[in-house]
Structures are given as structure tokens and as C-alpha cells.
Amino acid sequence: MNVVTPGEKLKAKDFASDQEVRWCPGCGDYAILKAVQKTLADIEATTENTVFVSGIGCAARFPYYMSTYGFHSIHGRAPAFATGVKLANPDLDVWVVSGDGDALSIGGNHLLHLLRRNVDVQFLLFNNEIYGLTKGQYSPTSRAGTRSPSSPMGSIEHPLSATQFALAAGAKFVARGIDSQQKFLPGLLQRAHAHKGTSFVEIFQNCIVYNDGVFDEFTAKAVAADRQIFVEHGKPLLFGAEGNKGLHLNKDTLQFEATTIGENGVSIDDVQVHDETSRNLATLLAQMDSPGLPVATGILYCNPAASYEQGLAGLTESVKSKEHGDLNALLRRGHTWTVD
Amino acid sequence: MTPSTALKKDQDEDANRQHIDSAVVRFAGDSGDGMQVTGGQFTLATALAGKNLATFPDFPAEIRAPAGTTFGVSSFQINFGSPTIKTSGDDFDVLVAMNPAALRVEIKDLKVGGIVIIDTGSFSERNLRKAGFETNPLDSAYLGRYRVIKLDISQLTLDAVKHLGLSNKEALRCKNFWTLGYVFWMFAHSRKTTSDWLHTKFAKRPDIVEANIAAMNAGHALGETSEVIDGFQGYTIPDALDIEPGLYRTVTGGESLSWGLTAGAQMAGLKMVFCSYPITPASPILHTLSTMIEHDVVTFQAEDEIAAACAAIGASYGGALGVTSSSGPGVALKGEAIGLAISTELPLVIVNTQRAGPSTGLPTKTEQSDLFQSVYGRNADSPLVVIAARSPADCFDAAIEAVRLATKYMTPVILLSDGYIGNAAEPWLIPDINDLTPFPVEFHKEPDGFHPYIRDEKTLSRVWAVPGTPGLEHRIGGIEKHYDSGHISYDPDNHQKMTNTRAQKILGVAKDIPEQTIEAGPDKGTLCVVGWGSTYGPISRAISNLQGQGTQVSHVHLRHIWPLPTNLGELLGNFEKILVPEMNTGQLVTLLRSEYLFDAKGLNKVSGQPFKIHELEVAIQAELEANK
Numbered sequence: 001m002n003v004v005t006p007g008e009k010l011k012a013k014d015f016a017s018d019q020e021v022r023w024c025p026g027c028g029d030y031a032i033l034k035a036v037q038k039t040l041a042d043i044e045a046t047t048e049n050t051v052f053v054s055g056i057g058c059a060a061r062f063p064y065y066m067s068t069y070g071f072h073s074i075h076g077r078a079p080a081f082a083t084g085v086k087l088a089n090p091d092l093d094v095w096v097v098s099g100d101g102d103a104l105s106i107g108g109n110h111l112l113h114l115l116r117r118n119v120d121v122q123f124l125l126f127n128n129e130i131y132g133l134t135k136g137q138y139s140p141t142s143r144a145g146t147r148s149p150s151s152p153m154g155s156i157e158h159p160l161s162a163t164q165f166a167l168a169a170g171a172k173f174v175a176r177g178i179d180s181q182q183k184f185l186p187g188l189l190q191r192a193h194a195h196k197g198t199s200f201v202e203i204f205q206n207c208i209v210y211n212d213g214v215f216d217e218f219t220a221k222a223v224a225a226d227r228q229i230f231v232e233h234g235k236p237l238l239f240g241a242e243g244n245k246g247l248h249l250n251k252d253t254l255q256f257e258a259t260t261i262g263e264n265g266v267s268i269d270d271v272q273v274h275d276e277t278s279r280n281l282a283t284l285l286a287q288m289d290s291p292g293l294p295v296a297t298g299i300l301y302c303n304p305a306a307s308y309e310q311g312l313a314g315l316t317e318s319v320k321s322k323e324h325g326d327l328n329a330l331l332r333r334g335h336t337w338t339v340d
Numbered sequence: 341m342t343p344s345t346a347l348k349k350d351q352d353e354d355a356n357r358q359h360i361d362s363a364v365v366r367f368a369g370d371s372g373d374g375m376q377v378t379g380g381q382f383t384l385a386t387a388l389a390g391k392n393l394a395t396f397p398d399f400p401a402e403i404r405a406p407a408g409t410t411f412g413v414s415s416f417q418i419n420f421g422s423p424t425i426k427t428s429g430d431d432f433d434v435l436v437a438m439n440p441a442a443l444r445v446e447i448k449d450l451k452v453g454g455i456v457i458i459d460t461g462s463f464s465e466r467n468l469r470k471a472g473f474e475t476n477p478l479d480s481a482y483l484g485r486y487r488v489i490k491l492d493i494s495q496l497t498l499d500a501v502k503h504l505g506l507s508n509k510e511a512l513r514c515k516n517f518w519t520l521g522y523v524f525w526m527f528a529h530s531r532k533t534t535s536d537w538l539h540t541k542f543a544k545r546p547d548i549v550e551a552n553i554a555a556m557n558a559g560h561a562l563g564e565t566s567e568v569i570d571g572f573q574g575y576t577i578p579d580a581l582d583i584e585p586g587l588y589r590t591v592t593g594g595e596s597l598s599w600g601l602t603a604g605a606q607m608a609g610l611k612m613v614f615c616s617y618p619i620t621p622a623s624p625i626l627h628t629l630s631t632m633i634e635h636d637v638v639t640f641q642a643e644d645e646i647a648a649a650c651a652a653i654g655a656s657y658g659g660a661l662g663v664t665s666s667s668g669p670g671v672a673l674k675g676e677a678i679g680l681a682i683s684t685e686l687p688l689v690i691v692n693t694q695r696a697g698p699s700t701g702l703p704t705k706t707e708q709s710d711l712f713q714s715v716y717g718r719n720a721d722s723p724l725v726v727i728a729a730r731s732p733a734d735c736f737d738a739a740i741e742a743v744r745l746a747t748k749y750m751t752p753v754i755l756l757s758d759g760y761i762g763n764a765a766e767p768w769l770i771p772d773i774n775d776l777t778p779f780p781v782e783f784h785k786e787p788d789g790f791h792p793y794i795r796d797e798k799t800l801s802r803v804w805a806v807p808g809t810p811g812l813e814h815r816i817g818g819i820e821k822h823y824d825s826g827h828i829s830y831d832p833d834n835h836q837k838m839t840n841t842r843a844q845k846i847l848g849v850a851k852d853i854p855e856q857t858i859e860a861g862p863d864k865g866t867l868c869v870v871g872w873g874s875t876y877g878p879i880s881r882a883i884s885n886l887q888g889q890g891t892q893v894s895h896v897h898l899r900h901i902w903p904l905p906t907n908l909g910e911l912l913g914n915f916e917k918i919l920v921p922e923m924n925t926g927q928l929v930t931l932l933r934s935e936y937l938f939d940a941k942g943l944n945k946v947s948g949q950p951f952k953i954h955e956l957e958v959a960i961q962a963e964l965e966a967n968k
Binding site: 047049051087 | 384387388390533580583584585586587588589590599602603606611613615632633634635636638640642643644646647648650651652653654655656657658659660662676677680684770771772773774806807808809810811812813814815816817818819827828
């Protein structure tokens with residue numbers, strides 16, 4: 001299997017396993033797989049030190065297509081398995097691959113606590129707003145009214161925003177991308193990898209069979225420039241085909257408004273500058289879903305704090321000076337007596 | 341006082357005391373009365389006095405049930421003396437009743453002629469009413485069959501600590517230490533261990549230390565100076581004679597199980613990652629292990645039972661020993677994850693400290709009704725190893741055995757304890773870790789011809805290849821694997837082969853465990869009593885009592901529930917009858933009947949209380965009589 005001579009720099013294709021990829025032709029997952037493999041090559045990862053952990057669903061087949069270590073576990077629980085792997089060996093580079101049903105429905109609780117604990121893994125949520133592997137039922141991110149085999153008259157449920165969920169759960173790194181953004185995706189994933197703690201990346205992914213075109217309103221070529229904004233730290237929040245549209249923070253409503261530079265006296269100074277360390281800004285960006293506002297992608301939030309592993313290492317360090325691992329001494333501590 | 345006069349005084353005191361071989365004492369009071377602490381301190385002093393002992397803490401599920409109610413009564417029972425003690429005893433010789441509710445709940449099990457110590461200060465009209473007494477039992481013939489020691493312990497405690505200027509509330513909290521002092525006098529136990537414990541426990545509150553010691557001394561002094569029952573000057577119990585020499589301590593099942601897991605991990609040469617979610621009565625294991633980080637033990641309090649199991653499996657995948665622990669309802673939640681550990685063939689120890697059920701059931705009461713859950717309780721054909729501990733001290737050895745089998749056979753192992761074993765204490769001959777036989781794990785390293793399901797021909801165990809190892813990168817999961825490559829396989833014949841292999845691997849463990857031996861009695865005859873788990877104490881005592889009376893009966897006690905020892909069928913075949921006492925409605929008996937087609941009979945109890953020796957003696961006699 002994938003034996004590589006030390007020192008040889010791996011290419012993206014070196015991270016592909018010998019297994020035939022079995023996603024539907026045209027699935028957005030192919031593009032993400034490619035972006036991840038490129039990222040691993042870019043960051044000079046090694047196959048032996050990298051572990052992909054997944055739950056159940058189409059996205060969860062991901063580990064089989066990587067030449068790294070991989071664990072395809074059970075539905076919704078990948079965050080718990082990943083935490084266990086890191087507890088056993090914090091030096092491993094662990095990626096979790098999940099979908100909207102896996103991460104936000106059956107596994108919502110585990111994702112919440114992974115983010116809260118800030119375990120040092122990359123968490124990729126492939127959001128296609130549908131259950132694919134079980135043949136097309138509505139998911140927790142499906143929009144109200146979604147018709148599916150389990151909601152033939154239209155879903156009466158309200159969708160969950162994955163990114164807002166992550167921010168509320170205490171994530172220190174929150175990014176958003178689109179399967180088709182091959183230009184930006186590896187960069188996002190690199191930043192996610194560099195961040196110590198849980199790096200949460202939501203990727204809008206098109207399900208060509210059960211929910212085709214669900215993101216067209218902001219991903220279709222004709223509208224993408226006007227309906228998307230790629231945010232970058234320290235730069236004004238500009239978008240549009242001409243690059244002259246901007247997000248202005250209305251201090252009365254505490255909401256973003258779309259403005260056009262040069263119209264109604266609006267200048268570049270009226271456009272909010274992105275600060276990725278601001279949770280409030282990130283939240284405002286994450287919740288932009290009205291037709292008048294673009295969908296935010298890029299690194300919405302990055303504000304590192306101590307990871308779970310760092311906390312654990314601190315505990316281990318604090319007892320180092322004590323008698324190390326002498327179980328005999330422990331068993332003899334406290335009240336004992338001798339029978340002759 | 342010179343040493344010689346001191347000795348003389350001790351001998352005189354001893355001469356006036358009533359000589360008995362053993363005693364059962366039960367401390368009973370309100371949940372907030374500190375009965376568990378009192379019992380724990382009495383246990384320590386008893387152990388240090390060189391007696392055999394067994395204890396039974398029996399407390400309500402509520403942390404502070406409404407004061408004075410019968411359902412809020414918290415009790416602690418100890419059986420101690422010079423003979424071998426294997427149970428906490430049936431009926432008690434001495435009952436301490438700190439309030440009317442305790443008296444009402446417990447008096448029925450006091451021996452006729454036994455002593456009951458009553459805090460009259462708590463017998464207010466209000467408390468009597470709460471306990472359901474219409475008239476004061478102290479004024480009626482209610483206690484006519486017993487020797488009653490009526491003391492206003494509340495007032496005596498207040499008097500004893502008056503000089504320290506504590507609030508009334510704080511002063512009254514010392515009541516249990518006053519009582520402990522009095523009971524110490526009754527059995528001529530030393531107060532030193534308790535005094536030392538108080539100094540450590542309340543190091544930051546010297547006033548509390550002083551008050552409790554003053555109360556304890558006052559209780560002790562009252563015993564020495566006043567003859568509350570005519571002619572009674574306390575008991576004396578000879579030291580235990582049959583104790584193996586060595587260094588001892590008291591240990592609860594929760595402690596010894598935790599230490600056994602740690603010792604097992606050390607024998608395997610692995611870091612332990614212990615993942616758990618708080619649940620009664622299993623949490624003491626999490627608490628104990630949380631203090632052991634310097635022993636290469638990482639504890640993880642997961643967000644739920646499922647995450648605890650999954651994190652433990654993830655840890656095993658990562659090259660550590662993954663352990664998860666819970667009680668029955670929690671183990672039910674772990675079921676799917678355990679199935680994954682079976683399918684991915686990763687080592688995992690699942691500790692189940694059983695409690696009475698179903699559902700929430702009686703969380704603080706004991707039962708052994710998760711045998712079916714352990715052996716059969718998962719979807720599909722999902723075999724694993726099940727072993728059971730028989731006593732608090734035995735948890736240490738059982739835990740090591742669980743780790744050995746989990747790592748050698750790359751399998752989940754369910755280790756069964758129960759609420760009784762978990763909380764009860766007994767003396768323990770402290771083992772030397774250096775005397776244990778290591779069973780070091782060897783991770784697979786060789787890339788040539790590697791796939792993750794290469795098996796050892798003998799054990800059928802697959803290789804353990806750990807992330808971080810160059811050249812062994814592989815993917816595993818819950819989907820069926822191909823026998824010859826470890827890749828995903830939907831092939832029908834392959835699934836048959838893998839299912840058979842998983843079953844054969846577990847059955848093969850039987851060749852690696854000790855043959856079943858007979859605990860006591862002849863190796864053939866009319867009746868064999870077969871037990872498992874915490875019924876060991878009462879069964880073995882009942883059998884030895886009956887043998888003492890010349891009755892021919894044998895005792896077999898199982899550690900290995902699945903797979904069963906290879907010789908068990910043959911061994912039991914030498915008896916005309918088999919009786920299986922269990923704290924469930926008949927689980928092991930069903931397993932034995934289905935495995936061996938024996939006409940085994942169950943003796944079942946699900947009251948949340950352990951078997952009494954007497955109940956077992958009667959049932960065994962009846963079974964023998966029925967044969968005639």
C-alpha cells in the first residue's frame with residue numbers, strides 16, 4: 001500500500017486511494033475531494049500521520065478515497081471518534097468529514113461539544129440540504145416547503161444555519177465555501193488546517209440527484225458575482241461583478257445593508273472592513289440570507305483559543321513532578337495494616 | 341498511667357465485655373445524617389482492628405430526600421468478626437436509628453434480643469408523623485423484643501460541643517460522630533483513624549475537626565461510664581485468624597475496578613483512555629480514574645453515553661486502550677457503537693455497574709439483570725466476551741482479565757459489576773504490581789503484504805495497525821470487510837465467512853481462560869448451586885453453613901459468562917440438579933439451559949437487595965428435600 005520514500009514531496013494524486021470513487025457522476029463531492037487532496041499536498045502532509053474520520057452518509061464515504069488512515073464510523077458520531085483518536089495520539093492530524101444530516105441532525109449534540117471543547121481537528125460539513133444516501137428525504141438544513149419523499153406536501157420545518165450553529169457553539173474558526181470554488185477552497189482548507197482547535201468549514205455542495213440546483217440562486221454563473229461575497233480579513237466587504245457593491249453596517253438595525261459605491265453618496269469609507277476576530281461580525285455575515293444580500297463565503301471567524309489538547313497537556317504537565325505511574329505506591333496510600 | 345497498669349485495665353475491660361465471634365451493625369438515619377460517612381469510618385477502624393468484614397451501603401436515589409421520611413432513610417451495614425466474612429450479613433445484632441423513619445424501615449431485620457440505639461432527640465411528634473407512627477413506639481410494646489438504648493443524642497452532642505460556639509445547625513451535624521464514638525466503645529474499636537481522617541478532611545476548618553472529635557469522644561465516654569443496659573459492658577470480638585499474611589487495605593468495587601483497569605493497561609503497555617458519562621452507580625469509577633493522570637490514564641467526560649463509547653473506540657483505533665463505563669441504561673445507548681467495535685475488531689472494555697431496572701428503575705439498588713443485554717443485546721450477530729466480578733476486591737483481577745482478552749483478541753469485552761459490589765467495601769490483600777504477568781501489545785509494523793484484517797491463525801485476532809505507522813495506511817469502518825483484503829465487500833459468501841469468523845474468534849477465547857473449578861463441595865452429587873457476580877458472598881456462606889450441618893451440596897461460581905468455560909457442561913453433568921440463584925428473573929439459568937439442555941432451576945430475587953444467606957439455605961434445603 002501507498003509506501004512513499006521519505007523526503008519525497010507528495011502530490012495531490014498521492015493522497016488518492018486505489019478505491020474506485022462511487023459518488024454519483026456530477027456530485028459536488030468530487031470537487032471537494034480534489035480540493036482536499038490538493039490541500040494536503042500543499043501543506044506537505046504525510047499519509048501516515050493524517051486520519052480522516054466520518055459518520056454515515058454520502059460524504060462519509062470520503063475516507064475510503066484517501067490514501068491516509070481512515071475510519072468510517074456510525075451515523076452522527078464522527079466527532080466523538082475523532083476526539084478519541086486525538087486523546088490517544090494528539091500528534092495525529094485529524095479531519096472529520098460530515099454532511100448536514102450527519103452533523104446537524106443525528107449528530108448535532110456531538111458537533112456542539114466538539115466545537116465547545118475546541119478539539120484540534122478540521123471539521124468539513126458538506127451541506128447539500130438533503131439526505132442523499134437514504135434517497136432524498138428533507139434534512140435539517142432543507143428550506144421550508146422542500147418537497148421530498150418524506151415531505152410530499154412540502155416541509156413544514158425551519159432550516160438550521162450550520163454556520164450560525166457553529167458560532168453559537170463556541171467555534172473559534174468558522175469558514176464557508178462552495179464545492180465549485182476550486183480557486184478558493186484549498187486556501188480555506190489550508191487556513192483551517194493551520195488553526196489549532198476545531199476548524200469548522202461548511203461547504204455548499206450540490207446533490208445532482210436529489211436536490212440539484214438548490215444553491216443556483218447564488219452559485220449560478222450569471223448571478224454569482226452579485227449574490228456572493230468572499231470575505232477577507234482587513235479588507236472592505238466588497239462584492240459584485242464590478243466590485244463596487246459593499247456591505248454597510250446599519251448601526252440602528254445592527255444589520256448589514258447592501259450599498260453601491262458612488263450611488264447616493266456612498267463611498268468606500270461606508271463599507272465595513274472585515275475583522276475575522278469579531279464574533280459579532282461573523283454572526284452578521286453568517287445570517288445574511290435575504291435576497292438583497294449576498295451569501296458570505298471565506299473565513300468568517302478566526303479567533304484562536306486554547307485547544308482541548310493544550311488543556312490536557314497542561315494537566316499532564318502539572319503532575320509530571322509527582323511520582324510517575326507507580327501503581328504500587330498508589331495502592332499503598334492511605335490506611336493500610338499488616339497481618340503477620 | 342504506666343504501661344503495665346494500662347495493660348491491666350485493658351484486660352479488665354475485656355473481661356467484662358461480652359465475647360462474640362462476629363456482629364452485624366446497621367447505621368440508619370436521614371439522607372443528611374451522614375450515615376455513609378459513619379459507616380465508612382467504622383469500616384476503616386474495624387479493618388485496622390484486624391477483623392474480617394463486608395459492608396453494604398444502602399441509600400436512596402435522592403441526594404437529600406425530604407427530611408424525616410421513610411424513603412429518605414440512608415443505611416450502612418457492616419458484618420465483621422473473626423471468621424471469614426463474605427457478606428454484609430442477614431439480620432443485624434445492632435441497629436442505630438437516628439430518627440423514627442429509620443427505626444420504622446429497619447427494625448424488622450433486627451434480631452430478637454438485638455440492640456437498638458435510638459436518638460430520642462429526633463422523636464418529635466412531627467418526625468413520628470412523617471415516619472407513619474401514630475403513637476410513640478418508645479412508649480409502647482413496639483420494641484419489646486429488643487434491647488433498647490435510648491439516648492438523646494441530639495442534646496448530648498450539643499452539650500459536647502457547646503464550648504466551641506458553633507451554630508446550633510453546625511453543632512447538630514456532629515451527631516453522627518457522637519454515635520460513632522458510642523459504637524466504637526461498644527466494640528472496643530480505636531478512634532484514631534477517624535480522628536486522623538477528620539484532620540485531613542476538614543484541614544481548613546479546625547473548629548469542625550475539634551467539634552466532631554469532641555462529639556466522638558463524648559459518645560465513647562458515655563459508653564465507658566454508664567451502663568445503659570443492665571450488665572452490658574460492650575462486646576469483644578477476637579481477631580480474625582484465617583487471614584493470609586500481608587499488607588491490607590479496605591477497597592470498594594469502584595476503586596479496585598479502576599485500579600485493575602490501570603494495572604491491565606500497564607500490563608498491556610498502553611495508555612488508557614477512559615470515556616464515560618455520569619450515571620449511578622457507575623460514576624465512582626470515573627471519579628477514581630480522574631485522579632490518575634500520572635498513571636497514563638486520560639479520562640474524558642463525554643456529552644452522552646454514545647459519545648463515551650465512540651470516543652473510547654476512537655482511542656483504541658488511535659493506539660490506546662479505550663474503556664467506557666456505565667450502568668444498564670447507558671450501555672443500551674452504547675449498543676450501536678459496540679457493534680462497530682465488533683465489526684472493526686478493535687479492543688474495548690465496557691464496564692457495566694448494573695442497577696435495578698428496567699428504564700431508570702431503582703438507580704441506587706442492585707440487580708444482575710443485564711446478563712442478556714451483555715451476551716445478546718445488540719443488533720445482528722455480534723458476539724463479544726462477557727466476564728463478571730464476584731466481590732469488591734475481585735474487581736481488580738476481573739478488570740485485568742478484561743483488558744488481557746480485549747487486547748489479545750481485538751474485541752470488546754463487557755465487564756459486569758453491580759451496585760452492591762461497586763459501593764461495598766472489603767479488606768484487600770494489596771497485590772504487588774511487579775508480580776502480575778505482563779501481556780504487552782505488539783502493534784503491527786510490517787508493510788509487506790499488509791491489510792488490516794490479517795489474522796493470527798490461532799486466535800483469529802486481526803492485526804492492530806495504528807495511525808502514524810508509515811506504510812500501513814488503511815480505512816476501516818462498519819461496512820462488511822473482505823476477508824482477504826479488508827476492503828468494503830458486499831459479497832454474500834464473504835459476509836457468511838466474516839460472521840462465522842467473528843463468532844469463532846470469540847468462542848476460541850474459551851481455550852484461553854481457566855477451566856471451571858468447583859468452589860466448594862463434592863465434584864458430583866445431587867445438587868450444584870451455580871452463581872455469578874455478587875451473589876458469591878451469600879451463596880458461599882450458605883453452602884459452608886449447610887456443609888457444616890452435614891449437607892452435601894456443591895457451589896460453582898462463574899467468572900466467564902461468554903464464552904463459557906470449555907469444561908462447564910461436563911462438570912455440571914455430574915449433578916442430578918442445578919440451582920441458579922440470581923438477582924434477576926432467570927438469565928444465567930436460561931443461558932445454561934440453552935447451551936447444555938440441562939433442566940437447571942432458577943432461584944430469583946429482584947427486590948433491589950442482595951440475597952440473604954438464610955433465604956439461600958432454605959431454598960437449597962427445599963431443593964434437596966424435593967429430591968427425596
